[in-house]
Amino acid sequence: MEPDRILSKPRSRRKVLLMGRSGAGKTSMRSIIFANYIPRETRRLGATIDIEHSQIRFLGDLMLSLWDCGGQDVFLDSYLDAQRDNIFSEVQVLIYVFDIMSTDVERDGYYFNRVIRCLCDASADAKVYCLFHKVDLVPEHQRQTVFEERQRRVKETVKPFSVKCFATSIWDETLYKAWSFMICGLIPQLSKLDGALSRFCEISEGDEVVLFERATFLVISHATLHSHSDVHRFEKISNIVKRFKLSCNKNQSHFHSLELRNSQFLAIIENFTSYTCVLYVSYRSDIQSTAVKLNIQCAKSLFEKILGNDMEPSRV
């Protein structure tokens, strides 16, 4: 573990650009994921003027520098011109948001194309993600077709980058799915975490163990013993727990832990390391929750080590 920690000591800073035309929903999604807004509250957001920078500490060690770029045409024109060098240099991730209901597809495509060109010049190894947002406004039976059509068009434009597309909405778990995926790609210790979590799952006789980042409740890693038919379950749980946490906050309290049991399973959600929560699930009826909690306590220090949080972060 030792060398690992030394390597990660200088906090890794990642520049993430959040772009797209005005009203696409960029500030809304950022506010929900990182600033504990509830979806309904986003209606009050005004248009973003120029760029709003936020520094987000994720899992203790990872520093996201998120640039929410206001999307009115005047701003976009200036990003692509006067501010070009400043914005597109040293980008690790570009998240481009399209309003799936937008009628001005041509202009959407025009700006996207230009953004990609600039990115290609300045940060050719950045990762590109496209979000087709507000799918809740598309009737359910049309969603898949509309999404595929849009995705096809984007994939043509985006060369030489490869792109991963998501259909998202602030009203359901699709938002968590997309953001978990995008942020996980930035975590250096991910494969180590996956391995350790599998071992923990095995030792504690669990059927499924999931690791969440504590503040955002984005899924970081999971270990699953039996296949499960619902592939979106982790994002659903993120959404469920995050909603409940907000409800607790409204009551001037905060969520601490959950234990749920019926004749089918036992589930426990607890704070784990300083920056994570863990979900433990077992289908065994003879499993003792006190034993599970003890196991969780015991595993803590190992995971703190992997995440590089076992010492007070040194300040420079």
Added chain:
Amino acid sequence: SQSNRTPRLSTGKCNIALTGLARSGKTSIHSVIFHKISPHETLFLESTGRIVKHVVSHSPFCQLELWDLPPELLQSDSESSPSLEDIVSICSALLFVLDTTTETPDETLQLLHQTIVRCYNANPNIHMEVFIHKTDVLSDEQKLSFQREIQEHVDGELRDIGLDRVVSQVSYRLTSIFDHSIYEAFSQVLQKLHPQTSLLERLLDTFVGYSGIENAFLFDAVSKLVVATDSSPVHGNDFELCSDMIEVAIDISGIYSFGNSRNHTEDSVESNRIVEESSSSLDHWNISSLSCGYFFQDSSCWCTIRLGNGMVLHMKCVGYYLCLVLMARGEILDSNWGLVGYNVRVFSECLAKIITKSMRCRD
């Protein structure tokens, strides 16, 4: 053992008429509470052109027939059959949905007091409820002044025509489907209508007193309406927190029970479709087939949530699609689990007696 079937109470189903102008939110209200449509999905609801009866068969204390009435019925020259009078004469409550965002407030108010008078004449014992709706767009101050204005107007009109005694028969509630207010308002209507409310309240008071806990709520598990609470004061959003807890428990069990939630989602898609179909005819359908049904029949089901301020929420399914949620201080509960568990059992037994007794009365 606790039943797998939901028995009905002796009173049979409670009829509630839902009225209001077009687009006021009638269909949204019952779809959100009883059919588990999420609030933003109501955007897709089509206008209800006909009388639609929705049958709600949840717990024994939540057996309802909701009559979603088209606005034409409210016009005094309407010749539709059945008429508004025909319907309210079999109803225990009239629920008038008043849209605060309406562009014709004067007309709406006019219609409101006319409707109240007509309903009173058709059925003098009816409870009348005005849901001042879509309040999510208003500030707290605006909400109160809205309510005051409407109430003063209607009271004045009623007094002018000598119907002073009707004034106290009308309740006003501020509601929105985008927050918890709609559940609180509908719970209060429900508690007003079912005859066992005070008995259940006394039972909960006894339970709370003997267990050393702060509050206890009896929920209709599927709709998350409160059937009864103990009489100690409820703090701030505690009620909302308890109902959110039930939702968390349902959602997580939906995912991990049988490790299979695919059936779950298909079920709910299916039921959405039925709603749309039933809006074209006088029709009824039953919600108890919803997949969360199995969750609440599992009497071994419980959930505990601990909060940062030392409070603990504990939920236990007590059968008949009912669940008991209690709030207590952690240190008190942790040294008393045995006693509380015993009291929960006694409570469930009493509850079962109340339910079977009222069933026997009916037969």
